[in-house]
Amino acid sequence: MCGRFALLGTPEEIEALMGLMDVEAFPARYNIAPTQPVLMIVSGETPPPGSNRPDRRALLVRWGFIPGWVKDTANYPLMINARSETAIDKASFRTAMRHRRALIPASGFYEWRRDGKNKSQAFWIRPKHGGVIAFAGLYEPWANAEGSEMDTGAILTTSANETLRPIHDRMPVVIDPKDFSRWLDCKTQEPRHVADLLKPAQADFFEAIPVSDKVNKVANMGPDIQERVSEGALEAKKPLRQKPPESDDQMKLF
Structure with a gap:
């Protein structure tokens, strides 16, 4: 998973990678958590006149998918991830898979390996070549009972x-720039046409850096949370599913 x-x-880096123009300035974000706003890149409606850039636009999206048919979120689970193998078959994600696919710019992600009943080791997982990559994403507009969207x-x-x-049995889908x-083409590319993109990154794409438990707390948002800590060699053992620490809902949109 990705928590x-x-x-x-x-x-400027995101503009160059995503083929965008005029991305608003924003600070580096070292610890993005569920319910916070995240940047997504989606297909635009019409090609920009006289432009050779792809027709794409940036959205600020609440990380936590809510299907449009949900009326009350009080008892609805926080869906930050969607399993690519089954998304097209799930009522929650089926429409978005067909009509609202997105790219999520990222510099890497964090994962936790359980080392015992009450102990886990956090890892900062980044591309070996550095820079910004793009996770595959889905987005969905949602309106509450008062009409706020x-x-x-x-x-x-x-x-x-x-x-x-050895750390976890799931990882984000990474979409190659090509x-x-x-x-993003939801007009001519049905989910079955892009199913080949929903695969693990090659074994040498990422490196996993053991980090301290500072990342567990959302309030810790500085570069120090990515500093390497002492860690033995990763053992090739069957991973246990591990949820990230609970968010304290900083920057929550509700």
């Missing part, structure tokens, strides 16, 4: 590759 991630790239979203996950499997247009 925390980071976005450290500059607006917001966009909500989730990260698509897949089975972990052999490098990350496939951005195909993934």
Whole structure:
């Protein structure tokens, strides 16, 4: 799964990677948590006149997917991830898979490996080549009973590759830049046409850096949470499913 991630790239880096123009300035975010706003890139409506850039736009989306048909969120689960293998078959995600696919710029993500009943080790997982990458995402507009609207979203996950499997059995789907247009094209590319993109990253794509438990608290938002700590070699053992620490709902949109 993916319960925390980071976005450290500059607006200029994101513009260059995503083919956007005029991305608003924003600070580096080292500890993005569920219910917080996240940046998503989606397909636009019409090609920009006289532009050779792809037609894309940026959205600020609440991380936590809410299907449009949900009336009351009080008893609805917080859906921050969607399993890519089954999303098209799930009532919650079926419409978004067909009509509202997105890219989520990220510099890496955090995962926790359980080392015992009451002990876990956090890892900062980043691309070896550095820079900004794009997770596959879904978004959905949602309106409450008073008519107030917001966009909500989730990260698509897949089975972990052999490098990350000792830590956790799931990882975010990473979309290669050459496939951005195909993934975002919901007009001519049905879910079955882009199913081949929903796969684990190659084994040498990410590196996992053990970090302290500072990342467990959402209030810790500085670069120190990514500092390496002493850690033995990762043992190739069957992972236990591990939820990230609970968010304290900082920046919550509700």
